[in-house]
Amino acid sequence: LLEIYREFSKICDRxxxxxxxxxxxxxxxxRHKGFVPWDDDIDVAMPRPDYEKFKEIAKRxxxxxxxxxxxxxxxxxxxxxxxVQEIRRERVLEVENAVGRQQSNGLYIDIFVFDGLxxxxxxxxxxxxxxxxxxxxxxxxxxxxxxxxxxxxxxxxSGGVLSLFWPHTKTAEKTMAALRRQVVSVPFEGAERVxxxxxxxxxxxxxxxxxxxxxxxxxFDEITVPVFDGYDCYLRIQxxxxxxxxxxxxxxxxxxxxxxNPWWLGPKK
Numbered sequence: 001l002l003e004i005y006r007e008f009s010k011i012c013d014r015x016x017x018x019x020x021x022x023x024x025x026x027x028x029x030x031r032h033k034g035f036v037p038w039d040d041d042i043d044v045a046m047p048r049p050d051y052e053k054f055k056e057i058a059k060r061x062x063x064x065x066x067x068x069x070x071x072x073x074x075x076x077x078x079x080x081x082x083x084v085q086e087i088r089r090e091r092v093l094e095v096e097n098a099v100g101r102q103q104s105n106g107l108y109i110d111i112f113v114f115d116g117l118x119x120x121x122x123x124x125x126x127x128x129x130x131x132x133x134x135x136x137x138x139x140x141x142x143x144x145x146x147x148x149x150x151x152x153x154x155x156x157x158s159g160g161v162l163s164l165f166w167p168h169t170k171t172a173e174k175t176m177a178a179l180r181r182q183v184v185s186v187p188f189e190g191a192e193r194v195x196x197x198x199x200x201x202x203x204x205x206x207x208x209x210x211x212x213x214x215x216x217x218x219x220f221d222e223i224t225v226p227v228f229d230g231y232d233c234y235l236r237i238q239x240x241x242x243x244x245x246x247x248x249x250x251x252x253x254x255x256x257x258x259x260x261n262p263w264w265l266g267p268k269k
């Protein structure tokens with residue numbers, strides 16, 4: 001993961017693109033000075049304008065074993081964030097054999113993209129409701145009812161009902177296109193409130209745009225990583241008291257399912 005991150009950060013630094021370590025890794029920076037001991041991935045965040053620039057530059061400058069992609073490249077991917085993915089199957093198998101655990105999506109880092117939100121509370125509520133509805137429809141179109149969590153089953157069933165009435169959702173590709181149009185409809189620059197609309201369980205979370213006013217470098221295992229200066233606000237909104245350890249039964253990897261998803265180049269099962 002650190003190998004992939006280094007290639008990502010070299011491109012961002014070379015071209016002056018804004019990015020920050022994010023999610024559980026941001027907790028790791030301040031609570032553990034590195035990876036959370038039971039973590040199993042790397043998450044970074046970027047404002048939408050910087051992500052779009054990175055995606056184009058990365059096609060030219062990433063080494064051949066890495067690709068950057070999102071739902072525009074893989075229709076079955078039902079989220080609005082991107083990935084930098086290791087595509088050497090032998091490398092993935094080597095890591096899996098070393099750790100004794102199958103990686104459900106191979107080896108990658110996630111890039112969570114921050115977009116702008118409308119100014120008024122009512123406008124934000126309507127905007128988010130559309131994102132949530134389209135996300136539920138995508139869940140219905142791209143997954144099966146069996147194996148879903150309780151919340152997933154409710155979202156799946158809701159998506160099935162909504163798909164009967166929602167225009168432009170005849171196929172998953174059209175639904176994803178509609179979701180992308182909605183997510184990017186409010187520019188990041190100039191917005192007072194921002195969010196990262198990566199999945200349907202994040203629709204209630206929003207942040208003041210000034211969390212992106214600057215970044216500071218911190219130690220993270222054997223490297224240093226940038227964290228946006230509004231990290232405390234960001235982490236408290238997402239996790240509450242992020243310096244407090246969770247109960248022992250919650251100290252487990254978040255990606256627990258051992259199956260191959262179709263958007264990477266390994267075997268599907």
